[in-house]
Amino acid sequence: MKKLLFLFLILFFFFSCGRGKAPISESSRIIPDSFAIGLNLYNKGRAVYHHSNNMDSMLFYMQLAEGFFIRDGHKAQVNRYIASVYSARGESDEAIRYFLRASRTAEEWQYSFICQGIADAYTAAGRFREGVSGLDSIRKNMDNRQMVPYYHLAKGNLWAGINEYDSASTYYRIASMSLNRWVAAEASRRLKLLYSSLGKDSCSFYSALAANEHLVNELRREEGVESRTKYEKAKLENELNRLKIDKQRREIWLLSLGLCFVVAFAASYIVWQRRKRQMYKQLWREQSLRLSQTEQLLQQSEELSILREKESQLRESLFRRMKSFHKIPSLEKEEESAEEGNDNQNRRIALSNEEWEDIRQTVDGSYDKFSVRLLEAFPGLSMKDVYFCCLVKINVSIKDLSDIYCISRTSISRKKQRMKRDKLGLTENNETLDDFLRRF
Structure with a gap:
């Protein structure tokens, strides 16, 4: 760009200095005297x-x-x-x-x-x-x-x-x-x-x-x-002399105008280049920041997944300590649950009061006093309702719930609907009781 500006200045001076010089005509050629x-x-x-x-x-x-x-x-x-x-x-x-x-x-x-x-x-x-x-x-x-x-x-x-x-x-x-x-x-x-x-x-x-x-x-x-x-x-x-001075003034004015135009063009180009570089730097900073944030989020997500995995392992180990853990097949591993499900169909699961209380305390220990917060939010719930919500919270399957309460799976689904609508007062159709209790 500097070369272009220099060339423009040379052309401008050439045309401004060469103005008024008429080409040699035929009448001005040398003739015999x-x-x-x-x-x-x-x-x-x-x-x-x-x-x-x-x-x-x-x-x-x-x-x-x-x-x-x-x-x-x-x-x-x-x-x-x-x-x-x-x-x-x-x-x-x-x-x-x-x-x-x-x-x-x-x-x-x-x-x-x-x-x-x-x-x-x-x-x-x-x-x-x-x-x-x-x-x-x-x-x-x-x-x-x-x-x-x-x-x-x-x-x-x-x-x-x-x-x-x-x-x-x-x-x-x-x-x-x-x-x-x-x-x-x-x-x-x-x-x-x-x-x-x-x-x-x-x-x-x-x-x-x-x-x-x-x-x-x-x-x-x-x-x-x-x-x-x-x-x-x-x-x-x-x-x-006055005409010559006026002509010189006009030429100086035109030359000054041309120089001002060149200076303004050069200044505008420099400012534009500087702003362009600043914009590129800003974009580079933003992209670097996004990349660092993305990397940080990925790292946090990875750490969160690790923590969740550790949390599930801790909860699983905690659930294994429950007295009723082996009575509820859906709390065990999928392979064991599948084998027992084939051998034990429509069996009744009986839980004592001590086992019910053990389930509630285990859920409270795993989910930050879940039952206490649930009773504070919904004081009209009974302990049986709280126990039912605890089972839903720890993802007990509908089959195990039907075996525990000795009712059909359809009745369990209706029980969840009544719990959601009558006891908890939830009217949203796009959210089930399981979803609500998982995020509660």
């Missing part, structure tokens, strides 16, 4: 161009890398690099084509480089009006409003490049009021330089103050956002 392959091809293309200045090999590796990349931002980075290479080589048309291609899938942080790269490419080619149109076409691809400030800054730079200072200052002011901190600072700096070059020192000063105030407000807003983010993060961590 396409990003790693694309990044390797991208770096290899850059290395090939850097060492050999081979455009065809570089374009081959970059196109392969773009095919392996999944995110649009990674693909835009590939096209932006190709455009920057063409721009450095002075091939403005190819550079502009790849810059426009990159703008279609670019992310927010990439638009600053793309817009400025397009503006520089058109400026280097001297095609300022086309540069404005190109930036406007990029503006149509900007679905997120956070990307627009880069467009305004680049367009302001383009207008400043062709000496359109009013348009440049307009776009710089719009960019300086954006929520993008870097764009706002750069636009304010360029606007201040523009006003300084035009001799508008007061406008440059106020523009610098406005840019500084805007920058301070933006920094405060960013700090507030950062603080709020930290607060939400801490709140989320606290909630996760």
Whole structure:
């Protein structure tokens, strides 16, 4: 039983500790990392161009890398690099084509480089009006409003490049009021330089103050956002910790409940075994007691039978001393009685008063003053009745009684009935006079 309890505990701990561990599904299996392959091809293309200045090999590796990349931002980075290479080589048309291609899938942080790269490419080619149109076409691809400030800054730079200072200052002011901190600072700096070059020192000063105030407000807003983010993060961590603690508490509660169940089961089993052993011990004691009592009763019965045998022998020896012993055949042994019964049929047995008295005294000596107790219990009995009861007490046969009283056996039976009913007052039909006197 101890082994079973130990096995039950091991299974309980196994299931309680293994709870929550999901099997490995097909979706969580190791798959090839396409990003790693694309990044390797991208770096290899850059290395090939850097060492050999081979455009065809570089374009081959970059196109392969773009095919392996999944995110649009990674693909835009590939096209932006190709455009920057063409721009450095002075091939403005190819550079502009790849810059426009990159703008279609670019992310927010990439638009600053793309817009400025397009503006520089058109400026280097001297095609300022086309540069404005190109930036406007990029503006149509900007679905997120956070990307627009880069467009305004680049367009302001383009207008400043062709000496359109009013348009440049307009776009710089719009960019300086954006929520993008870097764009706002750069636009304010360029606007201040523009006003300084035009001799508008007061406008440059106020523009610098406005840019500084805007920058301070933006920094405060960013700090507030950062603080709020930290607060939400801490709140989320606290909630996760609370959920973990609740889960641990539930697991501890279930484990404690299981342990209590095991302890209760073990205690119940131990108590049951102890009571079972006590019951077996009690049954063994009772059986031992019964056996000892039975043995004692058998011994007492044996002793009683021995005593009775001795008593009958003593009574027989006592009866043999009676003067009338040999006159009454039923008091002698069965063999002698049978022989005399065959020789002496219907003989008369005469007893003197002395012999009658001897019979009474012998019966009193053998049966604890039988006649005295009989007279005390039934005072209406005569001495003849007492003598008759003494003969019945010592089992004198009906034949001998008929010989003693010189009447028939039927008359002896009637005499017993009258003695029982009239003299002793016994009315029970299931008990004869012989039975009553034997136990009296």
